[in-house]
Amino acid sequence: MxxxxxxxxxxxxxxxxxxxxxxxxxxxxxxxxxxxxxxxxxxxxxxxxxxxxxxxxxxxxxDKTYIAQMKLGQSTTTDDIWGETEQEKPVVPITDLQAVLDTFVGKQSQLVPKTSAKKIAGKKLYEYQRAGKEVPEVYADIEIYSAKVLDESEMKFEISCSSGTYIRSICRDIALKTGNVGMMTALQRIEAGxxxxxxxxxxxxxxxxxxxxxSAFEPMEHVEYEPFADILNGRKIECDAKQDRIAVMHEGKIAAVYERDHDNVFRSKRGLW
CATH class of the missing domain: 3.30.2350.10 (Pseudouridine synthase)
Structure with missing residues (x-):
């Protein structure tokens, strides 16, 4: 299989x-x-x-697309409803959630949740938290491609983003940007790969x-190459591909992934036969 x-x-x-x-x-x-x-x-x-x-x-x-829902007035250790309450505060109403979401579109450095698996000094952030130690602040470079409100009253929205984006961090930051504290209450991934x-x-x-x-390699440039023995033996090849990473095909099947070495010379990254 x-x-x-x-x-x-x-x-x-x-x-x-x-x-x-x-x-x-x-x-x-x-x-x-x-x-x-x-x-x-x-x-x-x-x-x-x-x-x-x-x-x-x-x-x-x-890249991935999610549908998320959030709530104002309460923050937690995990930035979602399943964590322990850290702070509660009166809600400042958000009159235009779409306008707030629009400010998140684009490239940015995101503060990852304290309970993430990101590592500092060989230790995951949630391990610092579980040990009762101060959790270092870790930022990740991400990009939000689009964000749109699905239900203003329920604070439900759809967001398309790069890999590595934490949606619960976005919920947290939406709240902070509007003078609130908040957390994510539901998450569904509706597109990936x-x-x-x-x-x-x-x-x-x-x-x-x-x-x-x-089907997962459709966005990658496909190149048919002969002799196929060069691919099987992992040799460097020459081709006029435009992308720096290409899918080398054989009889309609992907055989290997190659990446540009220099000029029109590509080296084998991984054989997939």
């Missing part, structure tokens, strides 16, 4: 739980996912299986649609 599954991860399960269930269902060990969803989040989890797991490193940093929530199938479905690995 080689290819891609698109699972609608339910709330209350870790991404690893999903992988464990799939391994048991299909009696196969080689599974991996392209981006973790928190246990309390739901939505698109792109799962690679079999030979496709070799491509994991090229698909982990894909080019796959949408409409394609996502329930984990307990009798069978799952198996997408070919090539």
């Amino acid at each position: 080689d290819g891609i599954l698109v699972i609608n991860k339910p709330c209350g399960m870790t991404s690893f739980d999903v992988i464990a269930r799939l391994r048991k269902k299909y009696k196969q060990k080689k599974f991996g996912h392209t981006g973790t969803l928190d246990p309390n989040a739901s939505g698109v989890l792109v799962v690679l299986c079999g030979r496709a797991t070799k491509a994991l490193q090229f698909l982990e940093n894909s 080019g796959f949408t929530i409409e394609q996502a199938e329930e984990l307990d479905a009798p069978e799952h649609t198996l997408y070919p690995l090539e």
Whole structure:
């Protein structure tokens, strides 16, 4: 079983739980996912299986789209409803949530949550917190491509962003920008790696649609190259590709990922046969 599954991860399960269930269902060990969803989040989890797991490193940093909901008046240790309360304060009404969201669109440096897995001095931030130590401030470079309000009264919005963006941090920062404290109350990922929530199938479905690995590499420039023996042996190749990273194809299947070495010379990054 080689290819891609698109699972609608339910709330209350870790991404690893999903992988464990799939391994048991299909009696196969080689599974991996392209981006973790928190246990309390739901939505698109792109799962690679079999030979496709070799491509994991090229698909982990894909852009994503989420639907989030937030609440004002309370902040927590995790920046979401599942953490311990840190502060409560009277709500300052937000009269135009869309205008506030618009200020977040673009490239920025985001303060990651204290409970994230980001590492400082070899230790994850949540490990500092659990040990009762002061949590260092860590910032990540991200980009918000678009943000739109879905329900003003419920503070529900859709956001498209680069990989590594923390939506709960955005909820926290929306609150702070408007003189409030706040937290995320719900999160659903509706798009990841080019796959949408409409394609996502329930984990307990009798069978799952198996997408070919090539479907995840559609945005990457495809190059047919001969002799194919050069690709199998990981040799450098010459081609007139425009992108610095290319998918080398053979008989309609992706065989390897190459990246520019210099000029029109490309070196093998990973064989995928």
